[in-house]
Structure formats: C-alpha cells, structure tokens
Amino acid sequence: TWRPPKPSVPDCSSRSDKDSVCGCLARAGWCLGRGWNMAAIGRVVAAAGKHVPVMLHEAVRALALAPALAAGDGHVLVDCTLGKGGHTGLLLSSVATARVLGIDRDPSALQAVHEDGLSAGGRLWLAHASFAEAAGLRAAVCGEAGFAGMLADLGVSSMQLDDAARGFSFRGGSEALDMRFDQRHPSLVAAGRWGAGVVGRLPERDEARSWPNRPSIGPSCPSSRLTAAELLQGVTEATLEQSLTLLGNEPRASRIAGAIGRVRSLAPLPPRFAVAKRGRAQGQDQALPPWATCSGFASLVEAVSGGPSRTKTHAATRTFQAVRMLVNDELGHLATWLGEAPQCLAPGGRLAVITFHSGEDALVAAAFRRLVATGWFRKPAIHGARDSAPSSHEVSRNPRARSARLRVLERTLASEQGPLSWSREDLVASLPATLRTAVGIAARAQTEAGGQGQAAAPPLASALDAARQRRRL
Numbered sequence: 001t002w003r004p005p006k007p008s009v010p011d012c013s014s015r016s017d018k019d020s021v022c023g024c025l026a027r028a029g030w031c032l033g034r035g036w037n038m039a040a041i042g043r044v045v046a047a048a049g050k051h052v053p054v055m056l057h058e059a060v061r062a063l064a065l066a067p068a069l070a071a072g073d074g075h076v077l078v079d080c081t082l083g084k085g086g087h088t089g090l091l092l093s094s095v096a097t098a099r100v101l102g103i104d105r106d107p108s109a110l111q112a113v114h115e116d117g118l119s120a121g122g123r124l125w126l127a128h129a130s131f132a133e134a135a136g137l138r139a140a141v142c143g144e145a146g147f148a149g150m151l152a153d154l155g156v157s158s159m160q161l162d163d164a165a166r167g168f169s170f171r172g173g174s175e176a177l178d179m180r181f182d183q184r185h186p187s188l189v190a191a192g193r194w195g196a197g198v199v200g201r202l203p204e205r206d207e208a209r210s211w212p213n214r215p216s217i218g219p220s221c222p223s224s225r226l227t228a229a230e231l232l233q234g235v236t237e238a239t240l241e242q243s244l245t246l247l248g249n250e251p252r253a254s255r256i257a258g259a260i261g262r263v264r265s266l267a268p269l270p271p272r273f274a275v276a277k278r279g280r281a282q283g284q285d286q287a288l289p290p291w292a293t294c295s296g297f298a299s300l301v302e303a304v305s306g307g308p309s310r311t312k313t314h315a316a317t318r319t320f321q322a323v324r325m326l327v328n329d330e331l332g333h334l335a336t337w338l339g340e341a342p343q344c345l346a347p348g349g350r351l352a353v354i355t356f357h358s359g360e361d362a363l364v365a366a367a368f369r370r371l372v373a374t375g376w377f378r379k380p381a382i383h384g385a386r387d388s389a390p391s392s393h394e395v396s397r398n399p400r401a402r403s404a405r406l407r408v409l410e411r412t413l414a415s416e417q418g419p420l421s422w423s424r425e426d427l428v429a430s431l432p433a434t435l436r437t438a439v440g441i442a443a444r445a446q447t448e449a450g451g452q453g454q455a456a457a458p459p460l461a462s463a464l465d466a467a468r469q470r471r472r473l
C-alpha cells in the first residue's frame, strides 16, 4: 500500500480551481488549523494561477512502488517534464532515499524551480535537455546502473500558456506567434554562446545562489528551429492541412490551410520577424500577416470557422494545439524517448507517462504493447483501469485533467541478461500508417519551412536572444 506523505510544502494539486483565490484562502485557513506556518501558507496562495499537476498521486505512486527502489539507496528517478516541479516535489518527499533528475526543454521552467528553492538536501538535479536525450543523461548521471523510474507528463504547462510573450495562446494579443518550448536561438547554441545542455545539482540555501554549480556534463539540447509564425510562412498547404488533421483533429483543416495559403502570397512574413520581434509586436500589426501574432492567427482561424465558437471551446483551440505540436516536434521527441527510455531503466524500474492527446496515447500504448511482447517488461499490477484516467473529482477541480491518460510499464527483475532488441526505428515501422505519418510530420514541415525560416541569426536577433538568456539563467 502507498500513502502520500505529508508534504513539507502544502500540496497544491487538490486546491479548488486554479484561478480561485477564495479556494486558496479557504485552504490556507485549513492549513492554519493544522499548525502550518504562514510561509507555507503563503506558498499555497502564491501558487494560485500556476500549473496544477495532473494525476499527481497516481503517477508518483506508480514510481514510488517500483521494485528497483527496494534494493538500497542512491537510486535516480527522472522527471522528464519538470514544469513547475509538482510531480518532482512529491517524488522527493515520497522516496526519501532517491535522487531526482528533473529535465525540461524550457530553460524558464528550470529557472522557476531553481527560484522556488526546491533542493531537497542536494537530491534534486536539473538538466536542460529534451527527454529525447535520455540515454546521454543516463550515462552522465548514473552510468550503467540505470534509472529506477522515469515520468513524462507530456504537453504544455499553464505557465507557458499564461505567459503571453511566449506566443502559445489564442488568448494572446499582438505578441509574436512563437510557441517554442525552448526559445534559445539555435545559432547561439551552435556557436557555444549559449550552453550545451547542462546538468547541475541545485545549491543548498547556504551555498552561493548560482546554478548550475556543475555545468555542462549533459548533451546538447535540440532547440526548435522555427517559430510558429515562421513555420506557417514556409510549410506547404498540403502538409499544414495534414498536420491540423492528424495533430489537432481539426475538421476545418482544409479551409484553414487554404486560407493561409491564399493570404500568404499577398502578405509574407518580414524576414526574421518572429525572432527579432519576440514578445510584443506593437504598432506593426497592420503590416504583418495574420499568423505573425497570436490574436491575428486566432482571428483568422475564427473567421474561417464561421465566427466565434458557440461552445466553451475557442474555435482556434485545435489549430493552436496542432501548430504547437508541429513547432516542437512533440510526437517525434516522444517516439525517440520511447525508443531509448526502456534501455535506460534498471531491472525493476518503471516508466509512467501522462498523455493529453490521442496520438500521444496511441504511440505510448503501441510501444508498451510491443515492449511487453519482448518479455522484458510487464504491466504492473498496481496500475488498474481505475488509475489510468483522472478521477471525476480531479476533473471537476482541474478541467485541464479531463483528457489525461496514465500508462505505466515495469522492467522485470529477470531482464538482466543480454541486450534488448528495441529501437525507435522498429517502433515507428510497426505503427499504423496514420500514426507513423503523424510522428514524422513535424520533421517534414520543418524541412519544408526551413528554406524560408532563419538559417543563422542576424546580429540583432542574436543580441536580443543573448540578452534575454543572460537575464534568465
């Protein structure tokens, strides 16, 4: 049996709606009644409006019960999608003998966790990397031993959606339509001016507040080359239509792709717009094509869809999701992770994946089925059908959880001998044709758009990027 430990900081996952200050204050009163101090309560209230971890207890329980953890101390658990550190925080307090490696592709997520001071006595390590680089990180962090568990909570975080300057949201205004998880400019990474991926232990409170204090032992983090605006400028109409269908289930994919195709010959994106004008692009909107800014693109999709949606869902929701997945090649990275993560696990180690998208879930399900067929992996008994979806209670408190699915897999203890014959290529080749196309479509779109996107940063863009990144880390 597993019971969530009493968290050292209050668990915000079960507070009422994320925007409800009343809910937080009510919870703060609840905390006071139980003798929690004002600082801890302040953190609960401050967390209002931030990311609420989905299926927190189910996912953490799945990893905390991994048989690999039974054998002694010093194991490493990996949170492949650190975000605001909700799952990591509970992992650290649930498994007091393990270290946690938190990975995120977005440097600002790492920075936020750093600023929160969640160091857990030196047991938390951070890496700026994609989880697609898991194999390299394993070599750097725990050598041949392998990880005792890996968690991936896929998709975008509320912080990313809510930060208008990141250009993720149809609720945004005149900000550039960016949508990259990692906004570092690739030419800076290539030139070594902005780090290779870094792995670092978080400093203790009495140590100098510099992070990372052990830099550059990780692999380099592949940065998304093009912003959403640049991608939409260069991708062919056919690929865009297919992407909107496969990644967004958008019924009006052909009309939306057709409209972009027609307009873009009239009003092309100024060269390097999205890099140079990241953030607000005030005063420029008239001269810009509609997909250059968040509001412009949302209005275009809305107009093509016959006006504002009559349901609670914005008419551009599916399109924005599809474009975000395209920009960040989310299915491609997931396929690579599924090709590498199984070999990174110690015997008795577990993988836990939370998906929010039917394509992602189908990919994870297909990989897990094939891994079970190798005889090296099994579906652990603790994970019943009841645990694979969020409870109605959770969905009522956090509507973002409604499409979540949790899948868990365990490497058997008897799987110590011989290499596992398993690769991304085999996995992708075994997928149904539609899913295979979906996995490869972002790479195709990036190639099509690459000729018209930025190949190397102009001096202005480099300077902006460098200044911005210096402020961040």
Ligand SMILES: C[S@@+](CC[C@H](N)C(=O)[O-])C[C@H]1O[C@@H](n2cnc3c(N)ncnc32)[C@H](O)[C@@H]1O
Pocket (backbone or CB within 6 Å): 051, 052, 053, 054, 080, 081, 082, 083, 084, 085, 086, 087, 088, 103, 104, 105, 106, 109, 129, 130, 131, 132, 153, 154, 155, 156, 157, 181, 333
């Ligand atoms: C849903 S949030 C995770 C929230 C986190 N579990 C929490 O409790 O706060 C997803 C995070 O994964 C990150 N991400 C997305 N794709 C990634 C990848 N390929 N590698 C590493 N991080 C990724 C995003 O930047 C985002 O911060």
